[in-house]
Amino acid sequence: MLSYDIVVIGGGPAGLAAAIQAKKSGIDSILILERDRELGGILNQCIHNGFGIHEFKEELTGPEYADRFIKELINMNIDYKLNTMVLDISKDKIVKAINSKDGFMIIKAKAIILAMGCRERTRGALAIPGTRPSGVFTAGTAQRFINMEGYMIGKKVFILGSGDIGLIMARRLTLEGAQVIGVAEIMAYPGGLARNIMQCLRDYDIPLMLSHTVTEIRGKDRVEGVVVSKVDENRKPIPGTEKYFECDTLLLSVGLIPENELSKKADIELNPVTGGPIVNESMETTVSGIFACGNVLHVHDLVDYVTEESRRAGENAAKYVKGKLYDSGEIIKTIPGKGIRYIVPYIIRLENVRDFVNLFMRVDDVYKDVKMIVSSNNITIKELKKRRLVPSEMEKITINVNQLRGKGLSDITIRLEEDADI
Amino acid sequence: MYDIAVIGAGIIGTFIARELSKYKLNIILIEKNNDVADGTTKANSAIVHAGYDAKPGTNMAKFNSKGNPMFDKICEELDVEFKRVGSLVIAFNDEDMNTIKELYDRGLKNGIPKMEIISGQRVREMEPNLNSDIVGALYAPTCGIIGPWELAIALAENAVENGVELLLNSEVYNIDKTDFGYRIFTKRKVIDAEYVVNCAGLYADEINNMVASPYFKIKPRRGQYFILDKSAGSFVNRVIFQCPTKLGKGVLVAPTIHGNLIIGPDAEDLDDKERLDTTADRLQYVRKTAMKTSKNIPFKKVITTFAGLRAEPSTGDFIVEESKEARGFINVAGIKSPGLTASPAIAEYVVELLKDINGGFKIKEDFNPIRKRMIRFDKLSDEEKAELIKKDSRFGRIICRCENITEGEIVDAIRRKVGATTVDGIKKRVRPGMGRCQGGFCSPRVMEILARELGTDVSEIVKDSPSSYVLVGRTNKGLEKNLRG
Numbered sequence A: 001m002l003s004y005d006i007v008v009i010g011g012g013p014a015g016l017a018a019a020i021q022a023k024k025s026g027i028d029s030i031l032i033l034e035r036d037r038e039l040g041g042i043l044n045q046c047i048h049n050g051f052g053i054h055e056f057k058e059e060l061t062g063p064e065y066a067d068r069f070i071k072e073l074i075n076m077n078i079d080y081k082l083n084t085m086v087l088d089i090s091k092d093k094i095v096k097a098i099n100s101k102d103g104f105m106i107i108k109a110k111a112i113i114l115a116m117g118c119r120e121r122t123r124g125a126l127a128i129p130g131t132r133p134s135g136v137f138t139a140g141t142a143q144r145f146i147n148m149e150g151y152m153i154g155k156k157v158f159i160l161g162s163g164d165i166g167l168i169m170a171r172r173l174t175l176e177g178a179q180v181i182g183v184a185e186i187m188a189y190p191g192g193l194a195r196n197i198m199q200c201l202r203d204y205d206i207p208l209m210l211s212h213t214v215t216e217i218r219g220k221d222r223v224e225g226v227v228v229s230k231v232d233e234n235r236k237p238i239p240g241t242e243k244y245f246e247c248d249t250l251l252l253s254v255g256l257i258p259e260n261e262l263s264k265k266a267d268i269e270l271n272p273v274t275g276g277p278i279v280n281e282s283m284e285t286t287v288s289g290i291f292a293c294g295n296v297l298h299v300h301d302l303v304d305y306v307t308e309e310s311r312r313a314g315e316n317a318a319k320y321v322k323g324k325l326y327d328s329g330e331i332i333k334t335i336p337g338k339g340i341r342y343i344v345p346y347i348i349r350l351e352n353v354r355d356f357v358n359l360f361m362r363v364d365d366v367y368k369d370v371k372m373i374v375s376s377n378n379i380t381i382k383e384l385k386k387r388r389l390v391p392s393e394m395e396k397i398t399i400n401v402n403q404l405r406g407k408g409l410s411d412i413t414i415r416l417e418e419d420a421d422i
Numbered sequence B: 001m002y003d004i005a006v007i008g009a010g011i012i013g014t015f016i017a018r019e020l021s022k023y024k025l026n027i028i029l030i031e032k033n034n035d036v037a038d039g040t041t042k043a044n045s046a047i048v049h050a051g052y053d054a055k056p057g058t059n060m061a062k063f064n065s066k067g068n069p070m071f072d073k074i075c076e077e078l079d080v081e082f083k084r085v086g087s088l089v090i091a092f093n094d095e096d097m098n099t100i101k102e103l104y105d106r107g108l109k110n111g112i113p114k115m116e117i118i119s120g121q122r123v124r125e126m127e128p129n130l131n132s133d134i135v136g137a138l139y140a141p142t143c144g145i146i147g148p149w150e151l152a153i154a155l156a157e158n159a160v161e162n163g164v165e166l167l168l169n170s171e172v173y174n175i176d177k178t179d180f181g182y183r184i185f186t187k188r189k190v191i192d193a194e195y196v197v198n199c200a201g202l203y204a205d206e207i208n209n210m211v212a213s214p215y216f217k218i219k220p221r222r223g224q225y226f227i228l229d230k231s232a233g234s235f236v237n238r239v240i241f242q243c244p245t246k247l248g249k250g251v252l253v254a255p256t257i258h259g260n261l262i263i264g265p266d267a268e269d270l271d272d273k274e275r276l277d278t279t280a281d282r283l284q285y286v287r288k289t290a291m292k293t294s295k296n297i298p299f300k301k302v303i304t305t306f307a308g309l310r311a312e313p314s315t316g317d318f319i320v321e322e323s324k325e326a327r328g329f330i331n332v333a334g335i336k337s338p339g340l341t342a343s344p345a346i347a348e349y350v351v352e353l354l355k356d357i358n359g360g361f362k363i364k365e366d367f368n369p370i371r372k373r374m375i376r377f378d379k380l381s382d383e384e385k386a387e388l389i390k391k392d393s394r395f396g397r398i399i400c401r402c403e404n405i406t407e408g409e410i411v412d413a414i415r416r417k418v419g420a421t422t423v424d425g426i427k428k429r430v431r432p433g434m435g436r437c438q439g440g441f442c443s444p445r446v447m448e449i450l451a452r453e454l455g456t457d458v459s460e461i462v463k464d465s466p467s468s469y470v471l472v473g474r475t476n477k478g479l480e481k482n483l484r485g
Helices: A013-024 A041-045 A062-075 A139-149 A164-175 A194-204 A261-265 A303-321 B011-020 B059-078 B094-109 B120-126 B148-161 B201-209 B280-293 B339-358 B382-391 B407-415 B423-430 B443-454 B476-484
Strands: A002-009 A030-033 A049-051 A079-081 A085-089 A094-099 A103-114 A118-120 A136-138 A156-160 A179-185 A208-210 A212-218 A225-230 A243-246 A249-252 A256-258 A290-292 A331-336 A340-344 A347-349 A356-363 A367-376 A379-389 A395-400 A411-418 B002-007 B027-030 B087-091 B116-119 B136-140 B144-146 B165-167 B172-177 B182-186 B190-198 B218-228 B239-242 B252-255 B261-264 B302-313 B319-322 B329-333 B398-400
Touching: A002 A013, A002 A303, A013 A030, A013 A041, A013 A062, A013 A103, A013 A303, A041 A062, A041 A139, A049 A062, A062 A303, A085 A261, A094 B382, A103 A303, A103 B382, A118 A139, A136 A139, A139 A164, A139 A249, A139 B443, A156 A164, A156 A212, A156 A225, A164 A179, A164 A194, A164 A249, A290 A303, A303 A356, A331 A340, A340 A411, A356 A411, A367 A395, A379 A395, B002 B011, B002 B182, B011 B027, B011 B148, B011 B339, B027 B148, B027 B190, B059 B144, B059 B148, B059 B319, B059 B339, B087 B094, B087 B120, B094 B116, B094 B136, B116 B120, B120 B136, B144 B148, B148 B165, B148 B423, B190 B201, B190 B339, B201 B218, B201 B302, B201 B329, B218 B280, B239 B280, B261 B280, B319 B339, B329 B339, B398 B407, B398 B443, B407 B423, B407 B443, B423 B443
Parallel strands: A002 A030, A002 A103, A030 A079, A103 A290, A136 A249, A156 A179, A156 A249, A179 A208, A331 A411, B002 B027, B002 B190, B027 B165, B087 B239, B190 B329
Antiparallel strands: A085 A094, A094 A103, A118 A256, A179 A212, A212 A225, A225 A243, A331 A347, A340 A356, A356 A395, A367 A379, A367 A411, B087 B136, B116 B136, B172 B182, B182 B190, B218 B261, B218 B302, B239 B252, B252 B261, B319 B329
C-alpha cells in the first residue's frame, strides 16, 4: 500500500493550485492523480485568451495559465500520476486507483482533496425530442476534437445554450470556416459572460435568440436540421413559433454538472442546488479530512476564482494533516435568502479564520439596482450596492470575521433587496 | 451456394443462425445495417416476460412460455447477463383486479409457474417506492431483465465461431426462385441458397412479397422510453407493469440489467418504418402514465430518451411458418413483444421446420456452445483487477469514466468475432457512451482506438450507419500537424 499525507484527485486548475499551496504550507508528501494524458485539465483545450486577469493581471490562454502552475508544481517536486483513474475513495481516506504502469494501487491518505471538475449536461438529460443521428456534440467535446485532436466537427452549426463554452465555440468554429447559424438560449438572459457575448457572437454577426430552445432534432444518419421554438415565461415551447434551421451539427452548451460520483462513495453530503459537496470555511466536506475545490464543488465562470478557492483547500488540508484545523468554537451557518441560489462555504468555524472570510454565491435571476445584504438576527452586517446581477456571474462578498466573533450568532443570511436610494 | 440464408441479424435471426450452426450446414446471415442488433433488438423494453399476457393457443403464448425458461442455460453458455427479478402487474381498482385475475387464469392456461395475486400491502413491502393507491398485483417471479442487443451479439459471435458467415451492409432488394432454391440480390453481392429464413423484422412483409403473394403486413408501432442514471437504478426492484390495454402491456418501470431505470413505452401506430424519433407529447404521456405507478420517479436523473419500433403483424400473432407458395422459405414475422422472450423457442421450432423439409440435418460434433467471456473490468474484485492489469496493461487505462470501461475491453470488442467497427457498436458491446456523460468524455478516445485497431483515420469512424459521420476532416492546425507527420 502506498501512503501520502495528501492525495489530490484531479490535476486541472483546482488540483494544481491545491497541491502547490499544500506544499507551500509545509506538507511534502503529496500525490496528484490525473485521469487524462496531461496535467492542466480542461484548460488545455481552452486555447482562447482571457484567463488570469485577477490572478496574474494579464490575459493568458488556457494552456498558458495551466503551464504556470504545472511548471511550479514540477519545480516543487510534487508527485503526480497521469492516465490514472481513481475507482474508489472511502471515508477513512483509502484511495483505489489504476493506471497501465503501476497497475492497481491502494493509497492511504491523511487528507484527500477532491478536484475532479465537472461534466457537461447532454442532449439525453434535456430529453430533446427527435431522431438520434450523429452530429450532436456537447460544446466541450467539440472543443476537444477541434483544439486538441485537430478535427472539425461540422460545417453548418446551430448552438443550443449560451454558456461560455458554447459562445467560445461559436467563434472558434467560425474561425475554422464553419457557418454558425444561430445560438438559442431558453432563458431570457444569456448564460455566459457579457464579454463573450460581445467578442464571440456580436463581432461575428451570429444571432442570439433569447427565450428560444431546440424542440426537435431531425436527420436519420447525420443531423439535417433542428426545429427551434420560442418559450413562454415557464420555459415551455409556444406552439406555432417553430422555425426550422438546416444544419449538420447541433452543439450543446446547456450547463455543467459537478462530477461527484466518487464523493458519493465516501458518503460525502452534496447540495442538490450545486450538485457539489457541502463544505466549511476550510473547504472541508462533511467527511473530516476530505476537501473539495474547483468545479467539483460548484461551477465557476472564472478560473482565477478556482485558483483562489483551491489554494484555500490546499492550505487547510495541510493544516488538517498537522492537526491544526479546529472543530470547536463558534460555528456560523450561511443561509441563502431571497434572490440567492447558494452560498459557498455553507458553514464558518470562526476558530479557523484569521481575518476575512470570502463567500461565493450566485443569484437566481437578472437583477438591476439591488442591494446585497448580509444579516443575522435582523441586524445588517454588510450591505453592497449592485447595478446589475446575473446568474452567469459568480458574486463574492468578503466579511471581516471580527464582525461575527463573540456575538453568539448561529447563522448569517444573504438576500437581495431593491435599492430604494436610486 | 449456401444451404440456408437467414435474412436479418436481430435477436431472431441471430438465434436461428446460432441454432442452425449446431448442424453441418453452410449458413449465411444477411443484415442490411452496419452492425448486428441494429433494429428493434436495440430499442425495446429488454424484458424476458413471464408469459401470462398472450391469449392461450396463440403462437405468442406458446413461444413465450416455452422461451422464458430457456434463458438461464443460453445466457450461461454465452456469458450474457440475465436476472430473474420478477414482475408485478399493479391494480388501482376493482376493475384492474378483475384484469389481474384474468391474467392469472391465462397464465395458468399458458403454464406459467409460481404466479401469485398479492395484496396492496405486500406490493408496498416489496416495492416501497410505489404509490399508496395500489390495491393489489399479479406477481410473477419468472420475469427477467437482459440486454437484448448483448444477447444478439453473443449469439452472432457464437454462430460465426461455429461457421456461420455474417454479411453486413447488405440490404436484400430482390429474391428469385431458382431450380436449386433462391437467388438473393443484396447491395453487396448475390447469394444462392437452398432455404431462406426471413427474419427481417419490420421489413419481413416486403421480403415475403419478393417470393410469394402478400398475405400479411407489418406495421411499425412506436414506443418511447426514458433511461435514468444508475443512481436511480434501484428505485424499483422488479419490472412494474400497469394493467395491459388493447395496444399492449403499457408503461413499465423497471431496473435494467446494467443498473439503470427504464420507463416506457407508449404505443403509437405509424406507417413509416424508419420513424425512430422521439416526440415531446409522447414522452410527456409516458412520464405522466408512469407517475401513476410512482409519483416519486426521479425524472431529474434522465440520461437519455429513445424510441423503438415494434413489428406489429396484421394477423395479430407471430407468423412462424413455411410460405405456402415458396418451398423452403420460412417466414418468421411480426415478432413483436414478447418476441425477445420467445426467440429461443422460435429458433428451435424453425430448425425443426427446416429439418422436416430437408429430412433432417447432420449434427456438427465439434459445435462449441460456449462463447468466451467478455471481460467486464468494473465487475471484477480488486485482486482480479490487479491481476488483469499485470497481464495486460491496457486494462489499466480507463476510457469511459462513467462506467469504468478500460481500453482492454474496447480493444477486445473490436477484435473479437463480429467485432465492433462503429462508435455505437462499441457502445452496444461494452457500454462507453451509455453512462451519464453520454460519450462526452470518451467518444474522442473510443474513436481513436477504433481508428488504430481498424487501421484507418479517426475521421473515417462513423457513429452507426456508413453515412453517420462524426467528423468532417482536419482543422487548419490539424492539417498542418498531419502534413508534418
